[in-house]
Every structure is written in structure tokens, then in C-alpha cells.
Amino acid sequence: MTILRVWLVGCGGWRVQQNTFPRGLTAALALAAALVLVGGFWFYRSQEQRLWQRTETELQTIAQLKVDQIAEWRADHLMNAAALMNSPFFIEGVVRWMASPDAKNTQALRARLRIEQERGHYFDVRLVDADGQPRLILSGHPDPLNAEEAQALALAMRERRPVLTDLHRSAADDHHPPHLSVVAPLFALNGEITGPLGAIILQTDARQFLYPLIQFWPTSSPSAETLLIRR
Numbered sequence: 001m002t003i004l005r006v007w008l009v010g011c012g013g014w015r016v017q018q019n020t021f022p023r024g025l026t027a028a029l030a031l032a033a034a035l036v037l038v039g040g041f042w043f044y045r046s047q048e049q050r051l052w053q054r055t056e057t058e059l060q061t062i063a064q065l066k067v068d069q070i071a072e073w074r075a076d077h078l079m080n081a082a083a084l085m086n087s088p089f090f091i092e093g094v095v096r097w098m099a100s101p102d103a104k105n106t107q108a109l110r111a112r113l114r115i116e117q118e119r120g121h122y123f124d125v126r127l128v129d130a131d132g133q134p135r136l137i138l139s140g141h142p143d144p145l146n147a148e149e150a151q152a153l154a155l156a157m158r159e160r161r162p163v164l165t166d167l168h169r170s171a172a173d174d175h176h177p178p179h180l181s182v183v184a185p186l187f188a189l190n191g192e193i194t195g196p197l198g199a200i201i202l203q204t205d206a207r208q209f210l211y212p213l214i215q216f217w218p219t220s221s222p223s224a225e226t227l228l229i230r231r
Contacts, residue, residue, distance in 0.1 A: 062218060066226065069213055074164060077204060080120050081162035081184035084200055088189050094127070094197055095188060097136070106136070113138055113200075121208060123179065126201040130157070135198065143176070149201060152183040157196050160185060167206055167228075178206045 084090050093112055097105040113125045117138060127136040132153050134142040145153065148165040156163040165181045182204070186197040210228075217224045 058219070065218070066213060070210070073209060073213075077120065077180075077182045077202065078162050078164060080116065081182040081200065081202060084116065085162060085184040085186060086189075091186060091189050091197070094186055098197065109136060110138065116200075116202070120202060121204065122202045123177070123205045123208075124203045126203070127198060128153070128201060129198040130196045132199075141176075145201075149181050149183060152181065153185075153199055153201075156183045156185040156199060160187065167210070176203070178211075179203050180206060180210070 090112060093105075093109050097109045109127075113127070113136070116122070117125045124137065124139040124141075126134060126138070128145065129135055132145045132150055134144070146168060148168045152163040152165045162182055162184045165183070167178060167180055169176065169178045180203075182202040184200045184202070186199055188197060214226045214228055217226070
């Protein structure tokens with residue numbers, strides 16, 4: 001590598017002097033530049049890998065948190081339905097109302113269902129008979145069971161346990177939002193009635209808990225989103 005030094009000497013014109021760098025110094029500078037490039041690339045790659053791992057860990061943590069919250073919410077609704085199914089006082093009230101659906105018994109049963117509605121934040125509570133026909137509806141909309149509820153009712157009757165439906169919305173039902181239903185079969189606890197009495201259907205609005213939970217992201221992120229998928 002050479003450097004040309006040019007300067008003006010008096011008035012006699014230009015003088016040019018050529019200096020040469022030592023080859024060892026040139027090699028050292030080239031090696032230093034190469035080390036800087038390699039070190040920068042390695043640092044970038046290591047930071048990228050650390051960021052990727054940290055983001056993956058964060059996503060796994062948030063996903064597990066949402067799964068746990070949804071599982072707890074699901075278990076709470078099933079537990080509420082099981083409590084009704086195993087309550088002698090509630091079953092007695094249903095039997096009394098079915099035998100004599102007068103104003104007094106209807107008022108008492110509606111008051112009991114209203115308590116459950118407020119306790120579980122349900123947008124509607126329905127009492128249906130063993131064939132799935134609506135008998136007492138808090139909302140006043142005696143719509144027939146949709147396909148999801150009909151399947152859940154059959155399974156609940158067969159296995160004698162509460163069943164939670166999938167997320168659904170009735171095609172011919174504009175006043176019902178997207179919801180999930182918990183179907184609790186009702187059987188006489190004293191053995192006097194051998195067949196099922198019917199079932200209680202607790203309908204929960206997905207917009208009250210499930211949708212906000214899915215949409216909420218615990219950290220600041222312009223691109224994060226949650227998808228609820230079927231296995």
C-alpha cells in the first residue's frame with residue numbers, strides 16, 4: 001500500500017513523494033477488520049438466538065396461562081351444574097313445579113333459577129324436559145335446542161353427568177350471542193321417579209369472558225394474537 005505525498009515547494013513546482021506501508025501492518029489491519037466482521041456477525045447471531053428463545057418462552061408461558069384460565073372457567077361452570085344436579089331442594093322444586101306448574105311454584109322455581117343466573121353470570125337459564133322440549137326459560141325465548149345442545153343432552157342423560165357444549169351460535173337465533181351451554185341432567189334423588197326429569201341448560205355468553213381472555217395480551221406487542229383452535 002502506498003501513499004502519495006504532494007506539496008508545493010516554493011515556486012519551483014510540484015514535488016511528489018511515494019511512501020509504502022509495511023506489509024506486516026497491512027496484514028494486521030486486514031486481520032483486525034476480519035475479526036471485527038466475524039465478531040459482529042457472531043454477536044448478531046447470538047443476540048438473535050437469545051431473542052428467539054426468550055420470545056418462544058414468553059409465548060409458551062402466555063399460552064399455558066390462558067389454557068389454565070379457560071380450564072378453570074370451564075371447571076367452574078361444570079361444578080355449578082353438578083351442584084344443581086345433586087341438590088335435593090332444587091330437584092324437589094322441579095318435581096313440584098312439573099306436577100303443578102301454578103303461579104306459586106313457577107315463581108319459586110324462577111327465583112331459584114335467577115339466583116343461579118346471577119351467580120354464574122349466565123345470559124339465560126333453561127329448563128327442558130327429558131325430550132329436550134323447553135319448559136321454563138328465564139329469557140322468555142322458548143327456542144328449540146340447537147344441534148350442540150341436543151347432542152350434549154343425550155350424552156348427559158346417558159352418562160348422568162353435566163356436559164359442556166362447544167362454542168356455537170344458533171343460525172335461526174338472533175337474540176342469542178355466541179355461547180357455550182352446560183347441560184345438567186336432572187334425576188329424582190329419592191328413586192320414586194325412575195326416568196330423567198329433564199335438564200337444566202346454563203348458557204354463558206362467550207363475549208363476557210372467553211373472547212376478552214383470548215384477545216387480551218399481557219405484554220406490549222403490535223403483532224401478538226391468540227387463536228382458539230380445535231385439536
